[in-house]
Amino acid sequence: MLTARCPCGSDKPLEQCCALYHRGLPAPTAEVLMRSRYSAYALGLIDYLRTTTLPAQQAGLDLQAISAWSLESSWLGLTVESAEEFDGQPAHARVTFTAHWRDAGGEHSHRECSAFVRAGNAWYFIDPTVELRASRNDPCPCASGQKFKKCCSAFF
Known part of the structure; x- marks a missing residue:
């Protein structure tokens, strides 16, 4: 019996890799979270992409666009x-x-340096495409209890 390899490129079976996090186990590192988010795009797991984005940004996500990109692409x-x-x-x-992915327009690649924050025992993606309404002296959107300028501001 063949087991599906994880889309994240780990060479592990999906069930022993990113599927663990898709089912609710907190990712132990930001890299593992990022890999599991890539796999979620490849597998069309839009709810996972939403819940692993910084909670203060979740309402601003365009879930229809994310879903269309996920489902209309072949993840390479x-x-x-x-x-x-x-x-x-x-x-x-x-x-x-x-x-790397392919869609109706051909093959594409996107290089990015993504920012993440750990709140409690969970890592979250800080989405640079979703505006945060936080000024320097406001409480940080990651809920750390610190002012934005002393916490996540350097990552936005």
Whole structure:
């Protein structure tokens, strides 16, 4: 019996890799979260993409556009270039990667350095396409209890 390989490129079976996180296990690192989000795009798991985005940004996501891109594309692979975690309360991270896909317009790739924050035991993607209405002295949208300028502002 063949088992499906995980789309994230780990060479592990999906059920022993990203499916664990898609079913609710918190990703242990920002890189694992990013890989599981790529797999979610490949598998059409739009709810997972929403719930792993910073909660303060979830209402601003265009879920129809995300769903269309996910379902109308063939996901060709993921290359992770680097992953850096920054200690602190809360912890932050950056993951640089290139995602490859094919759609009606041909083959494409997108290189990005994504930002993440850990709140409690969960990592969240900080979506640069969703505007946050936070000024320097407002409470940080990650719910750390700190002011925005002392927490996530450097990652937006």
